Amino acid sequence: MSELLTAAQMRTAENTATDAGQVTGLELMERAGRGVVEAVFEEWPTLAASRHKAVVLCGPGNNGGDGFVVARLLKEWGWEVEVFLYGDAAKLSPDARVNYERWLCLGTITSNESLEGGYLSANFDLVIDAVFGTGLSRPLTEDAWLFCKEMYKAGIDVAIDVPSGFCSDSGRFLGESRSDFEGPLSVALTVTFERLRQGHALLPLAGVLRACAVKSIGIDQYLPDFRRETSVSYLSGQARIGASRKAVLNSTAQSSSHKYSHGHTLVLSGGAGRTGAARLSGRAALRIGAGLVTLGVPGSAQMEVASQVTGIMLKRVDSKEDLSGILEDERINVLCLGPGLGIERAGGLVPVAVAAGRACVLDADALSAYEGRPEALFDLVTETCILTPHGGEFARLFPDLAAKLNAPSLDGPAYSKVDATREAAARAGCVVLYKGADTVIASPDGRCSVNSALGERAAPWLATAGSGDVLAGFIAGLLARGFSPMSAAETGAWLHVECALSFGPGLIAEDLAEELPKVFKRLCS
Numbered sequence: 001m002s003e004l005l006t007a008a009q010m011r012t013a014e015n016t017a018t019d020a021g022q023v024t025g026l027e028l029m030e031r032a033g034r035g036v037v038e039a040v041f042e043e044w045p046t047l048a049a050s051r052h053k054a055v056v057l058c059g060p061g062n063n064g065g066d067g068f069v070v071a072r073l074l075k076e077w078g079w080e081v082e083v084f085l086y087g088d089a090a091k092l093s094p095d096a097r098v099n100y101e102r103w104l105c106l107g108t109i110t111s112n113e114s115l116e117g118g119y120l121s122a123n124f125d126l127v128i129d130a131v132f133g134t135g136l137s138r139p140l141t142e143d144a145w146l147f148c149k150e151m152y153k154a155g156i157d158v159a160i161d162v163p164s165g166f167c168s169d170s171g172r173f174l175g176e177s178r179s180d181f182e183g184p185l186s187v188a189l190t191v192t193f194e195r196l197r198q199g200h201a202l203l204p205l206a207g208v209l210r211a212c213a214v215k216s217i218g219i220d221q222y223l224p225d226f227r228r229e230t231s232v233s234y235l236s237g238q239a240r241i242g243a244s245r246k247a248v249l250n251s252t253a254q255s256s257s258h259k260y261s262h263g264h265t266l267v268l269s270g271g272a273g274r275t276g277a278a279r280l281s282g283r284a285a286l287r288i289g290a291g292l293v294t295l296g297v298p299g300s301a302q303m304e305v306a307s308q309v310t311g312i313m314l315k316r317v318d319s320k321e322d323l324s325g326i327l328e329d330e331r332i333n334v335l336c337l338g339p340g341l342g343i344e345r346a347g348g349l350v351p352v353a354v355a356a357g358r359a360c361v362l363d364a365d366a367l368s369a370y371e372g373r374p375e376a377l378f379d380l381v382t383e384t385c386i387l388t389p390h391g392g393e394f395a396r397l398f399p400d401l402a403a404k405l406n407a408p409s410l411d412g413p414a415y416s417k418v419d420a421t422r423e424a425a426a427r428a429g430c431v432v433l434y435k436g437a438d439t440v441i442a443s444p445d446g447r448c449s450v451n452s453a454l455g456e457r458a459a460p461w462l463a464t465a466g467s468g469d470v471l472a473g474f475i476a477g478l479l480a481r482g483f484s485p486m487s488a489a490e491t492g493a494w495l496h497v498e499c500a501l502s503f504g505p506g507l508i509a510e511d512l513a514e515e516l517p518k519v520f521k522r523l524c525s
């Protein structure tokens with residue numbers, strides 16, 4: 001697990017380091033530029049071996065300053081380098097100004113207004129974007145956009161810190177969407193410093209980045225205290241394996257324990273013809289480690305379900321009273337409601353389930369049943385519950401937050417999915433997992449994680465019918481094994497993507513839980 005930074009957190013770290021007299025802003029800029037060149041040669045080793053042609057597009061702030069350093073270093077390496085500047089050279093920031101002057105000893109600078117259409121794509125091996133970074137505070141002006149559009153049209157090879165125009169906290173493009181640009185936005189390599197920014201993990205920016213490199217500029221010790229509730233964890237790649245391996249080992253190691261000590265999950269199913277979703281959840285809960293799983297099924301669907309399941313038990317649940325009766329068995333420690341449940345049935349059963357005081361995953365219909373009256377749900381749920389909405393369900397429960405998130409962002413930092421999920425968790429009083437390729441998980445105390453199925457963990461085949469039902473089951477199974485709600489949501493979401501990556505294209509929801517043993521084996525080897 002690593003952490004994601006906001007622009008403000010990074011600025012504070014930089015200021016603390018310079019105020020402490022440890023380093024100057026100019027030295028940081030030099031380290032940033034060196035880091036970019038290092039990352040370029042690591043990404044494309046053949047580029048270090050011979051001369052090439054690069055163009056660096058610089059802006060008026062320190063991002064542009066980094067760009068001047070990169071231009072100088074590449075020129076010293078023997079490359080042909082051209083530099084364009086957006087903005088007034090007289091108004092450059094002091095550190096950028098120094099590097100502007102240093103560059104002028106080696107080459108010339110052309111104004112953005114003189115950049116001709118198609119020039120970048122026709123003439124350079126490497127297009128480097130140093131126009132705007134974390135200081136973008138408002139939508140691009142028309143002339144700034146015309147300049148940046150040329151880069152996007154040519155294809156940005158290297159973006160310093162963040163591709164220009166995107167907000168590094170929210171991952172959103174500031175302003176109205178640009179209808180005059182039709183090409184796919186894509187950035188081959190983004191180089192950032194110390195840690196990824198929050199926006200690198202969030203859509204739409206996360207979908208634009210093909211590779212990210214994180215380079216140290218020597219201020220790690222000044223970064224914020226990541227144990228605090230203000231930090232955001234990134235559940236991605238190898239970094240997460242350590243924690244997950246431990247969790248999985250802990251949960252599977254007690255082989256001498258009785259099945260009841262591994263927890264008992266009750267998944268409530270919908271009626272005849274609608275039982276598949278709950279069966280997927282139940283199977284997923286069992287696979288991930290719940291000792292026992294029972295499906296609570298209406299009488300009309302009992303035959304259908306009985307003919308489909310083996311390791312899962314069945315109980316008849318037609319009414320609230322039936323559910324109350326079953327919950328007298330205190331060994332049932334987790335409930336999972338929503339997948340295929342039906343809105344009406346959910347409306348009746350959710351209050352009984354939640355009132356029982358057990359850990360509870362509320363998904364799909366269990367959330368949609370509260371459209372138009374979300375406060376009724378928030379009054380019910382406690383901190384042992386987890387809500388797992390997708391975008392549509394999130395908008396039903398939190399219409400104001402969804403509207404804020406979908407409105408054009410007119411100043412930076414823009415309202416982000418992290419902000420929305422944190423507000424949702426605080427309002428509901430329980431963990432909220434807001435699904436997507438950039439799943440955000442937040443708890444009411446402010447802790448927050450982003451689980452990525454993008455970039456190096458891209459698994460577009462995970463967007464398949466029933467995939468969310470499996471995720472609800474994974475989380476319910478981990479809760480049954482004693483995981484806390486936040487940890488169950490994080491680990492379930494992470495394993496969900498791992499299973500999809502392990503299986504690969506062609507995946508259907510049924511495959512996800514069946515892939516778990518392979519994933520566990522790899523984690524534990």
Ligand SMILES: NC(=O)C1=CN([C@@H]2O[C@H](COP(=O)(O)OP(=O)(O)OC[C@H]3O[C@@H](n4cnc5c(N)ncnc54)[C@H](OP(=O)(O)O)[C@@H]3O)[C@@H](O)[C@H]2O)[C@@H](O)CC1
Pocket residue numbers: 010011013014028029032059060061062063064065066093131132133134135136137138139140141144160161162193217
């Ligand atoms: N923090 C660190 O540790 C380190 C940071 N480093 C680097 O610094 C970068 C951050 O630098 P930064 O703060 O100077 O901001 P940056 O992105 O260059 O833009 C600011 C300029 O753009 C302007 N401007 C803004 N919006 C605009 C718009 N819509 N249209 C037009 N103009 C607009 C704005 O103008 P103003 O708002 O002041 O009028 C200002 O002139 C960071 O990304 C990294 O690369 C490294 O050097 C090493 C250590």
Ligand SMILES: [K+]
Pocket residue numbers: 063129130131132133159160161162163164
């Ligand atoms: K940039």
